[in-house]
Amino acid sequence: MPQSVTTDDLIRRRDRAFGAGARLFYDRPLxxxxxxxxxxxxxxxxxxxxxxxxxxxxGHAHPRVVEAMARQQATLNTHNRYLHEGAIALAERLTALQGVTECVVFSCSGTEAVENALRMARIATGARGIVCTDATYHGSNAWVGGLTRVGEAGPVDRDARAIAFPQTLRPITPGLTGEALTDAYLDRLDDAIDDLKASGSGFAAFIVCSILANEGLPDIPPGFMPRATQRVHAAGGLMIADEVQAGYGRTGQWWGYDAVGFRPDIVVTGKPMGAGLPLGATAASRAVVEGFRAETRYFNTFASSPLQAAVGMAVLDVIEQExxxxxxxxxxxxxxxxxxxxxxxxxxxxxxxxxxxxxxxxxxxxxxxxxxxxxxxxxxxxxxxxxxxxxxxxxxxxxxxxxxxxxxxxxxxxxxxxxxxxxxxxxx
Ligand SMILES: Cc1ncc(COP(=O)(O)O)c(C=O)c1O
CATH class of the missing domain: 3.90.1150.10 (Aspartate Aminotransferase, domain 1)
Incomplete structure (x- = not known):
């Protein structure tokens, strides 16, 4: 049977099974x-x-990861209400690699890890207001999805403000360059924080993908990230680095925040962590994480499992050993x-x-x-x-x-x- 017939049949079956509208890449799907x-x-x-x-x-189907996955699943996989060394060791290794965090809350997707970060920031600060950029994407659930891509999605969380993402190609004020451009974007951040405070929401956090991946990876005006971190702290908020895309070596350094020169309070990781096994993490200081645990009693059946830990460790092993x-x-x-x-x-x-x-x-x-x-x-x-x-x-x-x-x-x-x-x- 010619391949085109098979592909067309599969697309029709897919539309029937998934409901039409589930996007496929390319003019001719692969x-x-x-x-x-x-x-x-x-x-x-x-x-x-x-x-x-x-x-x-x-790499796809890395034998070391496949072997770790199979071995752990064949040995033990439970939820995390039992003592098991695996996830503890993964948390210890992750925080050591990050250098800015102490404790980890594992989860099953980037969206969930972002949501946990936002909740941590709110609990730590006692405020609700979140600032993000206006062309970002941090996840898909009702809260995180509604918070981000603010410009596109229209009405959003009333405690959220979106600022123009910093870029040099199409500067917010035409003609501005260098430090002056950085200042212009920082002023937007200040305005958003002031607005949140005036509205009664207060200011909990600025969440940003360290390299602005979904914004199109723009060149960021010089010093924006470290100076934004200073402003956020001065205003009593926390800096959340969404490293779901930027982390795990993507930039040629372990973390995107190292590549752009800032030290976040909360680090969110996802996608590459489990090389395909759903695995996300939100890491922060002990005080921030323990405040979150006390307030939320957070639990996810599949998170912090021996399986997540075995795969997460294998991924780190391969990155380091290769x-x-x-x-x-x-x-x-x-x-x-x-x-x-x-x-x-x-x-x-x-x-x-x-x-x-x-x-x-x-x-x-x-x-x-x-x-x-x-x-x-x-x-x-x-x-x-x-x-x-x-x-x-x-x-x-x-x-x-x-x-x-x-x-x-x-x-x-x-x-x-x-x-x-x-x-x-x-x-x-
Ligand atoms: C920067 C960033 N954060 C968070 C997410 C959400 O991750 P997930 O799809 O695992 O929920 C994504 C997904 O594309 C992302 O690009």
């Missing part, structure tokens, strides 16, 4: 059946270089350098940014307007050549490159050849 390392394979056996997925951070953070720094810098060399050769690239193995290539049309159609065409063209990327950013015009941490220099070279081919086809 039917994947297997993954290994930085590669995934479709139903016809075609290999694609995965340059999108941050969850299988140590030197993946250094790999990210090395390959990421080389890839960015090679792409920067190409920037001047194609007017459509207005910006190229990012750090480590998380890069964004922003595309515009001949009039300089954001070109989402071009970004999508590039994404689909690369897929046809066997490379999986995506498009992102507030205008959907940023080609987003975010491979598993095992992505190699050879993969980068192959991608650059494919990129050149797709660009040549677009330019005719």
């Amino acid at each position: 039917h994947l059946v297997r993954g290994e390392g930085a590669y995934v394979f479709d139903v016809d056996g075609r290999r694609y270089v995965d340059m999108y997925n941050n969850v299988p951070c140590v 030197g993946l953070v250094a790999n990210v720094a090395r390959v990421g810098a080389a890839l960015k350098g090679a792409l920067l060399n190409r920037r001047g050769r194609w007017d459509a690239i207005i910006d190229l940014r990012g750090v480590g193995l998380f890069l964004g290539i922003e595309l515009v049309d001949a009039t300089g307007e954001p070109d989402a159609a071009l970004a999508f065409a590039i994404v689909c063209g690369l897929r046809d050549k066997g490379f999986l990327v995506s498009n992102a950013g507030i205008f959907n015009n940023v080609v987003k490159i975010r491979p598993p941490l095992v992505f190699s220099m050879a993969d980068a070279d192959a991608f650059l050849a494919a990129w050149d081919g797709v660009v040549a086809e677009r330019r005719g």
Whole structure:
């Protein structure tokens, strides 16, 4: 049976089973059946270089992770009302790696870990007000989903305020650069905090993805993050670093907050932690976490389990033993350098940014307007050549490159050849 028939049938079955409206990537959806390392394979056996997925951070189907998962499940898996060393050891290891936290609350998704962070901040400060950025995404449940993407979602939590996300490409006040631009964004933060205080909500926390991943990975005006942290503390609030995308070596350093130079009070981690097994964490000082535990009696059946712990430890083992953070720094810098060399050769690239193995290539049309159609065409063209990327950013015009941490220099070279081919086809 020709593959196209099989794919169409599966799409129809999917719509019937899931209800129509569950999004698929690409103009022609990809039917994947297997993954290994930085590669995934479709139903016809075609290999694609995965340059999108941050969850299988140590590579798809890493044998060490698979073995840990199988061994633990075959030995013991219970909820966390029993003593078990696994999750304790994982918490100890995580806080040691973070360097800014003492205790951990495990959970089963980034959304849940963010929600726990917000609750921790409210309990610690006795205030309700939360500041976030206006084009972010921190999760999908009613509260977190309603809190974020404020500009897009319309009415939200009355205790939330969204500020313009800091960026140099399209500055909030045209013409401003450097410190003056940083000051302009910091003023927005102050205004939001003042507004929350005046409204009676008070100010509990500023939550921010350390590298503004969902905002499109903009270059952040100099010193914004450390200075924002000072302002937040001066106003009596806590700084929450959402490291769901930025953490676990993605930037070529362990944590995004190290890459952009601030020390958060609460650190949220998720996606790569379990390499596919649902695992999230919210870490903070002992006082903040114990205040949360006392007030909420938080429990999740599947969190802090021996299975989560075994897999979480295996992921950390692989990252350390295979030197993946250094790999990210090395390959990421080389890839960015090679792409920067190409920037001047194609007017459509207005910006190229990012750090480590998380890069964004922003595309515009001949009039300089954001070109989402071009970004999508590039994404689909690369897929046809066997490379999986995506498009992102507030205008959907940023080609987003975010491979598993095992992505190699050879993969980068192959991608650059494919990129050149797709660009040549677009330019005719
Ligand atoms: C920065 C950030 N925080 C939190 C989340 C939510 O994570 P999850 O989908 O595991 O709930 C996401 C998901 O994309 C994210 O990008």
